[in-house]
Amino acid sequence: MDNHSLLSLTVALLGFLSPCLTRLTPRVSFPMGSPGRHLTHFSSHDVSNTTTLLLSEDGDMLYVGARDAVLALDVSHKDAIILRSKLDWSPSEKDLEQCSMKGKKMADCPNFIRVLQFLNTTHIYGCGTFAFSPRCTYINSETLTMSLKPDEGRGRCPYDPYQRNTAIIVDGELYTGTVADYRGNRPVISRHLSEGRRVDLKLDDTLGWLEDPTFISSSVIPDEEKIYFFFSEVGREYDFIDKFIVSRVSQICMSDVGGQRTLQRRWTTFAKAQLLCQADNELPYNVIQDIDTLPPAEGAPADDTLFYGIFTSQWSVNSGRSAVCSFRLTDIKSVFSGNYKVLNRDTLQWSTRVQEKVANPGECGLHNASDNALRFVKENFLADDSVRPVGRSLTMVSAEHNYSHLTVQRVQAANNRDYTVLFLLTESGYMHKAVLLQSGAHIIEEVQVFEQPQPIKSLKLSIPKGMLYVGTSDGVVRVPTANCSFYWTCPQCVLARDPFCGWDPASRACVAASNTQTSLGQDIDRGNVEEACNSVSLTHRARFGPNKLPAASCPAGELVSVSLNEVVRLQCPAASRLSQQLWERPNSRLSPDLYLHLEDGSLSFVATPTTLGHYLCLSTENGYQQTMAIYQVKQKSSPVAQTPTSYTRPPARPKPTTQAEARPGSGLHTSVGPKRTETRQGKTEPTLSSRDTQVTTRQLGRNLTLWTEESGQNDSGFRDGEPLLSARAPSYLKELVVVSVLLVLCLSLLITMLLYVIRQRCRSRTAPQAGTPTSDSDRRTPVEQEALRGNQFLSKRNGQAPRSGQASGLVCNGALTGSNGHLPNTPI
CATH class of the missing domain: 2.60.40.10 (Immunoglobulins)
Structure with missing residues (x-):
């Protein structure tokens, strides 16, 4: 049996072993324009592709990277999003002509802003595709004007507006994951804007460091002085199948300055490992779609940092499903500190063999290491073990919705316990708010954000303002994270199981939970109305049954x-x-x-x-x-x-x-x-x-x-x-009397009509034929007529009934007949 057959058999067996999914149904659904869920939209006829979002620290200003423009939106007002200023940044006619000559569509040649990051308190660093010739510039955040002439943005921004990238600025230095060439064949993770003795760094061009990656996100852990990149790529270590996609997490140290002879101006601390979003006896969800970082709770160590990601599967068994997995920083660090696979440069095959460790790949401070140690980390950068999700299980999985983006928040409920709330966006244009419980995920509500399904490019959460911002090709939508006023009874407020909301018995309203309110009715874990509402007089006690409910009630x-x-x-x-x-x-x-x-x-x-x-x-x-x-x-x-x-x-x-x-x-x-x-x-x-x-x-x-x-x-x-x-x-x-009388009348009328019809039929049969009686009567003599009457009289008197064919006055065949066929005998 070859490797491909073995893989097919494995997929089939795991598909049968996969348990039935529990249907995750949102408790409440708000269609577009519902008065129960207030949304704020921003759009303009001359603004499109508002796909890159940057939120100010106080949450009052939202900077948007659009097509050929950068916007400054005032979001401090409750019911409106106001355009404060706009920076036009578009290519010239010559740039567009050159883009078209390269064989690109004119619709892809404008300047799509793909990088917006705060450089300091006064300036923003922005980069755009700029007609397939990336440009970057410094933007004054107050006046929204360019401070310097734009410079080349290769390695900082993608050429193609459809390619995903990630960028983050830490201490004035830009860390990016993108492609560094026009054809998109040179993926890089690099550092720019370095000053002083620090130099810009990038990955070594050696084959195997990155294999056709799709960059998703990046996150900085200040206490670790490390930056983590999340992406998906082709897993070359699985040589039994072509184009097997795996999800990765990679790390670099911010203190890295490259090697002295080996790996000059190259990362010496780069290492990567597989993120395995998989439950026991199930196929893995191997393609990462989005990921967000949840910092540790106040007072907790940095190792408690969690990363929540959305994953899909390339297997037909899991087609159409989305899974959410969480990974703990301490597990990621443990994998990076373990063994590493060995790459054979001649055959480009990965293998796992026990070898003497010359250095620890991924360890900070290797820029001062020997050439032998740097050559070791250059060839051993793929961790042998995979990063498993928290609890070795899926956080949640949905067979009905394809999730594309998420953001996560930790919320303290009225009982001073922390709960994790996920905001997930579906490809069909809905936002799901879910709270993670010990019994599983509970989807509190579903909000339709867009009327027509469209790709969502960016998602930003403002925790101080309690707002969620969604950026798409058409505009920006603001969604409040809490909707407590919708629940207008204590049972409904408790059954929602929303950590943001609790029932205030004093004001008899569902209000936002805070640390100062300790008497709020709330039960996130169980949703027990009886205890949370102290419901002595609730109507569910007055159930119908024998001797339970008086008629007056x-x-x-x-x-x-x-x-x-x-x-x-x-x-x-x-x-x-x-x-x-x-x-x-x-x-x-x-x-x-x-x-x-x-x-x-x-x-x-x-x-x-x-x-x-x-x-x-x-x-x-x-x-x-x-x-x-x-x-x-x-x-x-x-x-x-x-x-x-x-x-x-x-x-x-x-x-x-x-x-x-x-x-x-x-x-x-x-x-x-x-x-x-x-x-x-x-x-x-x-x-x-x-x-x-x-x-x-x-x-x-x-x-x-x-x-x-x-x-x-x-x-x-x-x-x-x-x-x-x-x-x-x-x-x-x-009614019975009336029906009876009507029945009698109807029967009487029916009998009368029947008798009338019979009488009419008899008369028609005994009546003389037309012309015959008159002519016969005219031919009889008076003596014959008198004799005829006398014969009839004698017949009646003797009590004899007239017989058929006799001279009894009956008409047969239109003629009067006697016994001999002629006139009857008359007395002489």
Whole structure:
């Protein structure tokens, strides 16, 4: 069996061993323009490709690198993003012409700003692609003007606007990961802007240091005096498959100044290792998409620094899935301090063999080492071991969403415990806010950031301002990290399990959590409403059951007037996407033979005397129940059909019956309460509102349309002390009498018509034929006529019935006949 067959078999086996993924469903979803989630957009007709973001330290100014321009946006206002100044930086016509002559599209020849970093307190260092001839310049951050003439940016900025790069400035020196040639074949990790005795450094051009990398991010660890680069590349150590992609972390020391003879002006501290985002018995998620650094908590050592990354897989088994893995700095350092693979320069094959260590690759201070030691680190730069994720497991994995960018924040909850919150952006234009718990990731909310899916290029988090900035090709969007005012009841605030929010019993509002508030209702780990809200009088205690609920405590609910044998469909608003709807009736069981529970949570049934009455919709989430809707299904009191009117119900915002007041500005749920009806001359007319619903159901091949109406008061409601099931059944005595009378009349009319039809048929048969009786009567003599009458008289008198064919007055074939076929005998 060759290596390729072995690999295919391994992939197949691991695919079968992969466990079923738990579906990660956002608890609340906010579509574009939802009033429950306020977003601020910035866009301009003459500004595009706003893909590079740089946020000031105080969070009041956002610098944006766009196409042919650098923008300064004032983001200190709550409801607006204001353009303060704009620096135009575009290539000349000659530069564009030369770019086109190189065979590039004119759409790719403008100056795309790809590097924006604070050089000091007064200046920004920026670089752009500049018509496939990179340029860099110094920009005054106050006036947004160029301080010096732009200089060459090779090795600092990519040539191609579609190539990913990374850049970071530390102590006035620029560290970059990009490509250093026009064709994109020379990837480099380099240092620029060095001063004094320090010199600019880059990687050695020897084959194997980097293999077709895609740079993702870079991060500085001040206590370590090291900078870490994250990228993906072709893993040459896996020689049994072509183009096998691996994710890497590499390091360099900021104190490195290169070797004296060997590795002059080259890194002597470069080392790289594989990042392995993989769970046990599963295929690895081997392609890194984005990564962010979470500094250690206050007072914790630097080794507790965490790196959270998004990974995808090149295997078809994991196609369409995104995984999040976290890596601890102490594990990365441990891998770099271990053994290293050996590269055979003749065969370009990696091997692992125990050898004498001449030097420790990746160790700072090697610039003073011997040539023999520098040659050792030059050929041994790939760590033998891989960096495993924290807990040797995936932080979270999603089979429904392809995540492209993330940022991470540590949040202190009301119980003074720290929680990690991830902000993840999907390729379809949604932002997911997830909190990491011991039981797994919990997605608090989903916010649609862009109406049309588009590639997202940059993501910046302002922790002091509590804002998230997203940069794309069309503009910049600002998203608040917290949305506490949306949860307008204590149960909803607790069930959200948002570390940013807690329920304040004094103001009866869900407010932002802070260290000064210790009495906030909050339970991030379990979401226990009972304990967090001290809910003694919550309605989920008052459940329907025998001797549990007096009739007086049951509100009239929403009135639904129906006719018998009509199909009824009762809607039930969901408290969240994680809740389950449950229907109940007072002291009655919902038999599956009579009721149909639909997928959207609604209840459908046929209106009969048995199914009339009250219905309650209950929402259950995390062990907590609340009443979402109450309906009273009642037979129509008037036989006059109501005029149908088409109207639809907007997305409902359920309000639990435990709260007496509603808070404005929530936007997602709608209060389910009774509506009033207007009565005019004994006829009830529903007052139409946005909560009325038209329900169309198909039954026995016919479309039945039911219009529901709502009433605030029910005239025939339950009396105090009367059990709920003691509602009197309607009397049909009068209707029975009326139907019986009508039935008798109909039968009488039917019999009369039948007799009339029979009589008419007999007369038509006994009537003389046209012309015959008249002519015969005219030919008889008076004596014959008298004799004929006398014969008939004698027949009747003797009690004899006339026979067929005799002279009895019957007409047969249009002639009177006797026994001999002639006239009957007459007395002489």
